[in-house]
Amino acid sequence: MTIATVALVSIGAHPASGRARRAEQDARAVELGLQLAGDNLHVLHAGNPHEPALRAYLGMGLEELHVLEQAHGADALPVLRDYIREAGVQVVLAGSQAETGEGSGMLPYLLAEQLGWPLVVGVAQVESIHNGVALVLQGLPRGQRRRLKVRLPFMATVDNAAPKARQSAYGPATRGVVDAEVVEVIVDELSTVGVFQPARPRPKRLKVIRAKSAADRMKAATAKATGGSGQILKGLSSEEGAQAILKLLIEEGVVR
Amino acid sequence: MSDIIRRDPRAEWIARNRLHPLHAAMQPASASWMGPNGVLRKNVHGLGFIGPNGIKRIDRSGAQQGGTVKRAASEQVQLPLHQVPAPAFYICVVPDMAGGRLASHDRDVLGLARQLAGSDGAVLAVVFGECKETAFARAGVDRLLLLDSEGYAPEQRVHDLRAVDNQFAPRHWLLPDSRNGGAELGRRLAASLGQRPATRVWQIKDGTCLGRAGAGLQDLAQPLPRLILAAAECAEPVSETLHEALPVQLPTDAPRCLPRIEDLGAVAVDPAATPMAEAEFILSGGNGIKDWGLFHRAAAALGATEGASRVAVDDGFMGRERQVGASGTWVTARVYVAVGISGAIQHLQGIGGCDKVVAINLDPGCDMIKRADLSVIGDGAAILQALIAAVDNWRKSARRDAA
Numbered sequence: 041m042t043i044a045t046v047a048l049v050s051i052g053a054h055p056a057s058g059r060a061r062r063a064e065q066d067a068r069a070v071e072l073g074l075q076l077a078g079d080n081l082h083v084l085h086a087g088n089p090h091e092p093a094l095r096a097y098l099g100m101g102l103e104e105l106h107v108l109e110q111a112h113g114a115d116a117l118p119v120l121r122d123y124i125r126e127a128g129v130q131v132v133l134a135g136s137q138a139e140t141g142e143g144s145g146m147l148p149y150l151l152a153e154q155l156g157w158p159l160v161v162g163v164a165q166v167e168s169i170h171n172g173v174a175l176v177l178q179g180l181p182r183g184q185r186r187r188l189k190v191r192l193p194f195m196a197t198v199d200n201a202a203p204k205a206r207q208s209a210y211g212p213a214t215r216g217v218v219d220a221e222v223v224e225v226i227v228d229e230l231s232t233v234g235v236f237q238p239a240r241p242r243p244k245r246l247k248v249i250r251a252k253s254a255a256d257r258m259k260a261a262t263a264k265a266t267g268g269s270g271q272i273l274k275g276l277s278s279e280e281g282a283q284a285i286l287k288l289l290i291e292e293g294v295v296r
Numbered sequence: 297m298s299d300i301i302r303r304d305p306r307a308e309w310i311a312r313n314r315l316h317p318l319h320a321a322m323q324p325a326s327a328s329w330m331g332p333n334g335v336l337r338k339n340v341h342g343l344g345f346i347g348p349n350g351i352k353r354i355d356r357s358g359a360q361q362g363g364t365v366k367r368a369a370s371e372q373v374q375l376p377l378h379q380v381p382a383p384a385f386y387i388c389v390v391p392d393m394a395g396g397r398l399a400s401h402d403r404d405v406l407g408l409a410r411q412l413a414g415s416d417g418a419v420l421a422v423v424f425g426e427c428k429e430t431a432f433a434r435a436g437v438d439r440l441l442l443l444d445s446e447g448y449a450p451e452q453r454v455h456d457l458r459a460v461d462n463q464f465a466p467r468h469w470l471l472p473d474s475r476n477g478g479a480e481l482g483r484r485l486a487a488s489l490g491q492r493p494a495t496r497v498w499q500i501k502d503g504t505c506l507g508r509a510g511a512g513l514q515d516l517a518q519p520l521p522r523l524i525l526a527a528a529e530c531a532e533p534v535s536e537t538l539h540e541a542l543p544v545q546l547p548t549d550a551p552r553c554l555p556r557i558e559d560l561g562a563v564a565v566d567p568a569a570t571p572m573a574e575a576e577f578i579l580s581g582g583n584g585i586k587d588w589g590l591f592h593r594a595a596a597a598l599g600a601t602e603g604a605s606r607v608a609v610d611d612g613f614m615g616r617e618r619q620v621g622a623s624g625t626w627v628t629a630r631v632y633v634a635v636g637i638s639g640a641i642q643h644l645q646g647i648g649g650c651d652k653v654v655a656i657n658l659d660p661g662c663d664m665i666k667r668a669d670l671s672v673i674g675d676g677a678a679i680l681q682a683l684i685a686a687v688d689n690w691r692k693s694a695r696r697d698a699a
């Protein structure tokens with residue numbers, strides 16, 4: 041039995057050139073969906089169906105891509121919510137942040153809130169789905185993983201801990217079908233209050249030295265990094281030394 | 297006793313005036329005695345005092361009195377205490393507290409909160425779970441709310457934060473937009489409160505905030521919303537004032553919510569597979585390691601990612617990708633254990649971002665020990681052996697306790 045899975049995709053932008061492309065994290069969501077549901081994966085986009093960059097998702101081996109047609113700047117949330125509610129899906133996958141527009145990463149949270157589903161953030165792997173309960177591995181900073189148990193239906197976002205997306209092939213990309221559906225347009229309020237401007241380089245933080253005397257300033261400028269009050273254990277047997285180190289490692293929670 | 301030198305001009309004048317009857321009494325004490333051959337001997341080293349920079353000074357002008365006074369190298373500055381007895385409003389901050397301590401990102405966000413609070417508002421820090429931090433007062437926290445929380449329970453936390461929202465009605469919510477939890481919690485809170493947050497905010501000026509948008513090619517300027525997820529280095533951390541960090545409490549315990557996501561705990565990952573720059577716990581070996589087989593066994597037993605100094609890499613014991621330092625990888629580990637590494641400046645640069653450094657070395661005078669928080673002087677091989685045995689014992693007893 042395969043699980044009815046939907047992957048939400050958006051149009052990305054290359055970080056250097058700004059050219060439209062498949063969004064990196066959304067492609068990872070599609071990859072995860074393909075591993076989970078195989079050919080039954082349903083890929084959904086809200087926006088312009090004629091955007092050529094959308095075909096890059098089809099190039100990952102999809103036969104069809106569903107588009108809810110909307111004008112630029114319209115709010116995608118209500119149409120996605122209604123669609124998902126009616127489609128009877130069990131798992132919704134999405135990237136954690138869009139590469140164009142505001143990119144606040146709020147969409148999955150709002151969608152999950154409005155659907156009343158649990159949301160799992162930063163999924164690296166879906167281990168198993170049995171009897172309506174899924175075991176997923178969540179990617180944490182520093183390469184760590186956490187195992188979570190969640191009931192279906194649920195919503196999941198992926199970030200760079202998820203498996204890398206497969207390459208997009210040109211042939212399937214041109215053969216695939218983009219299935220568009222016109223929906224009602226709801227204008228997003230942000231377009232009226234926020235102003236987009238080209239990113240300014242952020243100022244580098246300076247190391248400010250607040251010293252009273254010239255001697256202190258000289259010392260601060262030339263000093264080597266010191267941990268300050270380090271504890272030095274001398275003349276101990278190696279067992280005692282090892283115990284002291286182990287105590288610190290356990291306190292810090294790095295030895296488990 | 298105060299460190300400030302108080303001058304007594306009259307005593308100075310008497311000390312200079314050899315004809316004054318009190319002249320002898322005002323001289324700095326200098327020991328002299330009759331030698332065995334009938335020659336008067338003087339201890340010239342008793343003279344003078346150690347100047348502020350550690351250089352000996354002899355002052356013959358008479359200005360110096362009372363022999364040698366050793367001055368403390370630098371006095372601890374007493375920061376002024378900022379008090380908010382009756383806060384007009386609250387600025388609520390939820391720091392990440394990765395590893396139970398305030399990280400630099402948390403401090404930046406607290407600095408930003410401090411700016412928003414001004415003189416009438418109070419910064420309320422909400423801290424979940426176990427907390428090892430002792431310096432909240434220095435980070436600019438006026439009120440501190442400790443809430444207990446176990447494991448990964450984002451839904452419960454949002455629930456608690458909503459209770460805080462009802463109780464204190466903060467003017468702003470500030471969270472670090474970081475992968476350590478702030479980004480997730482902030483967005484969950486935003487979705488739950490139904491308020492649109494400003495994300496990746498890096499500047500707040502005159503009521504507008506500037507945040508990165510999209511893939512980082514654009515900035516989004518908007519009027520300051522109630523919920524702000526701030527990027528690292530969004531403001532200078534608080535450094536010039538001391539704050540009260542008064543503990544506060546929620547009047548009633550927020551009811552437990554039924555968790556829909558169950559935390560089954562951390563999963564063991566292969567430490568060798570985590571990139572060094574990201575690794576949390578690194579065991580690093582240098583020229584002092586003779587038995588590399590033992591070193592690898594120790595790393596496996598501790599579950600640490602392996603690192604090395606340049607000498608160990610140049611000698612072919614470790615791969616180039618394992619080199620820590622200026623010409624290798626800059627690591628950010630929370631715990632860095634250096635075995636047989638002398639601590640050359642090129643190596644110390646690479647571990648500048650590490651939290652706790654442990655040094656194992658034969659030489660008590662080496663630079664690594666000056667940097668380390670805990671140093672054990674002794675033979676690296678013997679200590680690694682003992683460490684492997686100790687970890688095994690600890691794991692066994694922990695398992696027995698659990699069973």
Ligand SMILES: Cc1cc2nc3c(=O)[nH]c(=O)nc-3n(C[C@H](O)[C@H](O)[C@H](O)COP(=O)(O)OP(=O)(O)OC[C@H]3O[C@@H](n4cnc5c(N)ncnc54)[C@H](O)[C@@H]3O)c2cc1C
Pocket residue numbers: 581582583584585604605606607608619620621622623624625635636637638639640641642643646656657658659662674675676677
């Ligand atoms: C341009 C440049 C760039 C460099 N970049 C880097 C860099 O990126 N990373 C880097 O690491 N180095 C770098 N170096 C090299 C650096 O200057 C040092 O030479 C190097 O870090 C020293 O390595 P070490 O501490 O392992 O060896 P050593 O300096 O030889 O220190 C060995 C230490 O082991 C101790 N020891 C010996 N036997 C034992 C024992 N049985 N038990 C316990 N302790 C013992 C000794 O007391 C000593 O402190 C660079 C140098 C240059 C010139």
